[in-house]
Amino acid sequence: MTDVCIVGAGPAGAMLAFLLVRKGLDVTLLESSKTLGKAFRGEHINEHGEALLKRYGLFGNLDDSMMLPMKKLENWKDGICYETIKPDPAIGHLGIHVPQRHLLAAILKPIQHNPNFHLCVETKMIRLEGQTVYARHEGVEVAIESKLVVGADGRYSTVRKCANIGYKTWTHGYDLLWARIEKPKDWEPMIHMALVDGKQLALFTQAENRIQIGWNIDKGSFPSLRKTDFSQFIQRLIDAFPVLETQIHQSIQSWKDFVLLDVHSSYADVWGRDGVVLLGDAAHTMAPTGAFGLNSALIDAEYLATLLEEDGSIDNEAIAQFERQRADRIHALQKQQLEEEQHFALQFEV
Numbered sequence: 460m461t462d463v464c465i466v467g468a469g470p471a472g473a474m475l476a477f478l479l480v481r482k483g484l485d486v487t488l489l490e491s492s493k494t495l496g497k498a499f500r501g502e503h504i505n506e507h508g509e510a511l512l513k514r515y516g517l518f519g520n521l522d523d524s525m526m527l528p529m530k531k532l533e534n535w536k537d538g539i540c541y542e543t544i545k546p547d548p549a550i551g552h553l554g555i556h557v558p559q560r561h562l563l564a565a566i567l568k569p570i571q572h573n574p575n576f577h578l579c580v581e582t583k584m585i586r587l588e589g590q591t592v593y594a595r596h597e598g599v600e601v602a603i604e605s606k607l608v609v610g611a612d613g614r615y616s617t618v619r620k621c622a623n624i625g626y627k628t629w630t631h632g633y634d635l636l637w638a639r640i641e642k643p644k645d646w647e648p649m650i651h652m653a654l655v656d657g658k659q660l661a662l663f664t665q666a667e668n669r670i671q672i673g674w675n676i677d678k679g680s681f682p683s684l685r686k687t688d689f690s691q692f693i694q695r696l697i698d699a700f701p702v703l704e705t706q707i708h709q710s711i712q713s714w715k716d717f718v719l720l721d722v723h724s725s726y727a728d729v730w731g732r733d734g735v736v737l738l739g740d741a742a743h744t745m746a747p748t749g750a751f752g753l754n755s756a757l758i759d760a761e762y763l764a765t766l767l768e769e770d771g772s773i774d775n776e777a778i779a780q781f782e783r784q785r786a787d788r789i790h791a792l793q794k795q796q797l798e799e800e801q802h803f804a805l806q807f808e809v
Contacts, residue, residue, distance in 0.1 A: 461487040461577065462771030464592050464605040466584050467612030468495050470559070471739035471756035473566040475609060477515070478764035480570040484771045487603055488576070489594060491583040495567075496560025501753035503529075503554040503663070504562075508754035511761060512565075520565035521557060527666045528552035532650040536807055538701045553650060554750055556665050584612070587621035590734040606772040608735045609763075611756075616741035619727060624737065628725040631746050631800055633658065633675040635720040640703065640710040642668045653699040654807040659800075660699055670703070672696070672711075673747065678722075685714045722746050724793050730782040732775050738763055742782075743789045748796040755792065759785060 463479055465472045468490035476488045504512070512518040529552055534542040546553045570576045582596040592603045610618025619626065642664060651662035658675040665671050674696070676684060684692070693711060697704045710716065725744040730737050739756030762784050766777045 461485045461603060461605045463487070463607045463609060463767070464590075464603045465489065465609040465611055466592065466618050467610065467616075467739075467741070468563065468578065468580075469611060469613065469739070469756070470501075470562060470566070470753050471760050472609070472611035473563050474511075474757050474760035475611065475738070475764060476576065477517070477566050477570055478760060479767065479771070480573050480576045482764070482767075482769075483575070484767070485575045486577070487605070488578050489582045489584060489592070489603070490578070490580045493581050494560070495563045495580070496558065501747070501750055502559050502562070502665070503556055503750035503753065505554055505750060505754045506550045506552075508757050509555060511754075511757050517565055517569075520568050522561060525558055525561040525666045527556040527648045527664060529554045529556065529650050529664065530648055532652065534806060535651055535653040535699060538698060542806075556648075556663065558666055561666075584617045584621075587618065587735070606734065606770055607767065610731075610735065610737040610741040611739055611760075612741055614723075614725065614740040614744040616737065618735065619737055619741050622732070622735045624731070624735075625728040626725045627728070628723050628744075630678055630723045631797065632678050633800075634678055634681060634722050635747060636672075636674040636676055636681070637718040637720060638672045638674075638711050638716055639665075639669050640672065640706040642670050643703070643706060646670070651700065654804055655695050655699055657804060659803050660696065662700065662703075670706070674717075681719050689714060720747070724796070726789070726793075729778070730785075731778040734772070736763060736773065736778055736781070743793070745793060746796045746800070748799050749792070751792045751796065755789060 462484040463486050465476055465488045468488050472488055476486045479486050532544040532553055533540045582594045584592055584594045586593045590605050590608050592608055594601055608618060610616045612618055646664060648664040653660045661673040663671045697707055724746055727737055727742045730742045738759040740752060745752040763781055766781055767773050
């Protein structure tokens with residue numbers, strides 16, 4: 460028995476749990492993985508996410524060594540940087556990289572020993588009956604009864620599926636290959652952008668001495684791409700950023716060193732009903748462009764927390780109000796992502 464059962468312990472679920480426990484509610488947070496914070500997830504906080512964390516005293520919980528502000532963006536062509544973009548001085552960065560496990564730890568730190576907070580890892584939701592979540596933990600089926608079930612379980616949300624909530628999906632014409640390499644000594648924290656075969660190639664400096672590579676490829680092309688010569692493919696990356704040749708060869712030696720992200724956007728028909736609410740990617744999946752997904756999910760959690768009754772319940776009108784409060788901003792960001800992707804190649808016409 461719990462007031463609110465949240466499925467998915469990513470940033471949206473963790474932030475909502477923190478806010479609701481602060482209000483005195485009993486919260487159970489379910490996570491299917493063994494540990495919090497998965498690889499190759501959104502890990503860049505923008506100025507809006509930063510402000511939210513500071514508003515609740517959470518930003519100070521982050522270890523300084525695990526925060527890496529992006530000080531500039533460089534556009535590269537033919538192995539040469541031809542343009543440098545710096546942040547608005549009032550903001551001071553183009554995003555702050557924080558490994559997700561550290562972000563989640565910072566959010567949950569104030570409530571981790573609170574008797575009203577229950578974190579259940581290795582607990583996978585299997586079905587939903589009303590406001591009762593049935594899940595499997597260590598081979599045993601458990602039932603969690605609550606006044607509200609929150610689906611913070613991402614783009615392929617089990618809560619959304621079990622609640623029979625439809626959603627509209629649109630593709631962006633590309634998928635994304637993720638990989639990580641070691642950061643060279645004295646490498647500045649920044650974002651690098653290049654155009655390779657008409658597709659975006661991005662490098663993001665990360666905490667923990669790494670660089671994350673995001674390489675756009677044609678939608679659905681990875682199975683056929685894997686059949687081509689790997690050395691020729693990886694040479695394109697080296698040609699784009701020749702200063703990283705040693706690190707690329709050390710860290711990316713086969714197709715297995717890439718992780719494929721199926722890039723699409725979606726919007727749920729409704730953000731919830733009858734004691735079930737969606738937020739973050741479960742309600743509105745976003746593409747990686749601009750790193751809006753993580754920050755939007757945090758803001759979703761803040762809005763939703765203000766609408767719950769004292770016992771943790773919420774009626775259908777309040778759920779509709781939650782969606783209305785966020786819809787214009789979410790639609791605008793999704794439109795902005797499409798526009799930025801469509802015009803990305805134009806900035807390399809130098």
